Each structure stands twice: as structure tokens, then as C-alpha cells.
Amino acid sequence: MATNTFTVTGMTCGHCVSSVAEEVGKITGVQDVEVDLVAGGESRVTVTSAGDVPVDEVRAAVDEAGYELTGTPA
Template sequence: MSQTTTITVSGMTCGHCTSAVTSELKEVQGVTDVQIDLVAGGDSPVTITSESPVDPAAIEAAVDEAGYTVVK
């Protein structure tokens, strides 16, 4: 059964930004889909679908690798 996790990412401004974050998140083991509701220049909600619970540290590391920050 799939699970969804919603996080908020700051700093994304365009489609290239969302592509970078999506690409990095899909590299996290178990992640099957990523949907981003872009709020240009603001805090954007990101919904992550996975096969099982995903380590929050892995999600944060993937977003960081893309050059953005998870809002806590």
C-alpha cells in the first residue's frame, strides 16, 4: 500500500526548480511519485508518494542536493 508524505520546500521559482527537486526525490529508495504545487519564490507544498515510510533525513538530503530547503 502506498503512503503519501507532504513537505514544504522554499526557494523554488520555476519549472526547472521543480524538475531538480523531483529528480532528486525520485532517487530516494521507495519513492514512486512526486507532485509539486509551485508557489514561485515562496514555500511550495511537495507531495511524495512511496511504497513504504521514507526516512525524513533522506528526503531532506535529496532536497538539499537539489539546492533547496525543507521548511520545518
């Protein structure tokens, strides 16, 4: 199991959190998505998965939700 934390900007509310969690949750192998919302700032998105999830897939999912992935996984 792997856990990675990403930084996302542009989120301001619970709907934003739901959108990002839903899109990232569709990635193959993702088991859980937790979002620590910082309205208007840099929110942390923690992804728990069966194995490493490619950053490009997370970036595409965040983009699909309408937000921007600004940091690499920690």
C-alpha cells in the first residue's frame, strides 16, 4: 500500500473537495482520497492506493475536476 500527498490550488468549498475526491478516486488502484481544504490556498490531497499512482494520472484527474495540481507527491 502507498500513500502520497499532493498540493492542489483553486479549491474553496466542500463541493470542490467532493469533485477532486471523486475524480482522483476513479484512478485504478486508488483506495481512499482525503482532502485537507485550505480555501483559496494550497489544499493537501492524500491518496492511498494499492501501489504508486502516476503523477500524470493524478494531475489529469485534478484538471478534470477543474483545479490545478501544483506540487509533487510527498
